[in-house]
Amino acid sequence: MQGVLDFLKGIFVGNNNELTILGKIVKIAIIFILVRIGIRIFNAIIDKSIDRKRKIKFGVDERKANTLATVLKNLNKYVFYFIGLVPSLELFGIKTTSILATAGIGGLAIGFGAQSLVKDVITGFSILFDDQFSVGDYVKIGEFEGIVEEMGLRITKIRDFSGELHIIPNSKIEAVTNGARGPMRAMVDIGVSYEEDIDRVLAVLNDMCEEIRKVEDCILEGPTVLGISSFGEYEVVVRIVAKTEPMEQWRIERLIRMNIKETFDRENIEIPYPKRVVFDEKLKGGN
Template structure:
């Protein structure tokens, strides 16, 4: 059997070239990963110092939002540089690609309009401070806490634990439920036979006691009076202003305290009753 030495040398040279290229790609990806990790640490360190600064202290939610966006930008830039380097490792002339980037950007703009819209909207959300990481918002039929505000998407964690990922271009009307005072509203029904003035006085006493104990209550609770005459009850409304995200806890505790006090005072809260008549044949 005859061996061609030239063929062996050619195969060996090709194998070395392939292995060299693969090693370069692995090395580029490894270095890119290191740079991404370093960038994240530097960004975290910078914004942590701004949050803890004695002078010109930055709001925590805004700092978290800017930090998240800066990480996204740095990651995309490093990925772009790594991609160019990998193309060069395969022998692709990237100078022509970079030179044509201006023309390519226009073409990509038309081909990826949704992506461009996402990024532009993300910048406007960020710099207009419409909402920040940690805010409780309602948008596009979804409500929850903002976990991440990126250049392309916004992640919202619902109360049921579900993670909703919304493209920024879909965010048109935002309801921010954490800016300013929140309303806690409690409706209490009493029987028509009960003394309305007495019931209102009892609710007022409960509200004043609760106000002294809970620092999350900013105003009230105030007894508004009779808000509805139902089919089986007289409804008395109580309203308070609370710190953001505390309104539901205040409502629950007010209901509990009012119910317990009504039981002590003998004030009836009507509820549906079922009476069963057992007719026996004689």
């Protein structure tokens, strides 16, 4: 048994009682295993704290809670990896304490060419404290728009309706359009034939809107028939608007259009479409 222990010691520890390369690799692996365990433990603590705040009477908003949890977990990850990196570097003779003492953490980051990283982090804190958007919000950032899926100190991830995930450095975020704050407008324009009785059409649409209002709790105001909005080449255009909860406006627009089609079919109200009349000169001459 002692011979086996001496053999293993010889693999990991050299003659001068210093770790061999293999020993250092094993020690670094153990350090980062402990780092991963620490990250998971603190993430669990963060989740419990956020859940507790959600449950209290005047707790934080669900989306703000998700955003705060994501940012804290990212910060937690960076801190633990930094803690694991320092002793790992020292195993190879790199004196991180002297570097930090002379230059400071900020100077070290800039020395490694991390100016953009620092800018990303600062902007990330600014976005969080200004409450520009939260996880789950529908936003437009530059040329990208979609649902905020993750918000970190360095990057923000938004997923558009096609499923593509856009990863945007926080320092690149300048102007943000948030489509999830406050009531949203649903608007539908419908064309009606010039031959129809407009007063009757408006009355039918008003009745239809009343029925929709009764069954859709996400509608905050309306739907309201505003009346004639314009005159087209083939139709009189009638506009209907409603105010809905965020992210529900598109569904309500589709619902209104479907109900218009069913109602017009039932009431024999014509939705006009382009028509082409062709005259046959040969038949005309024969007559």
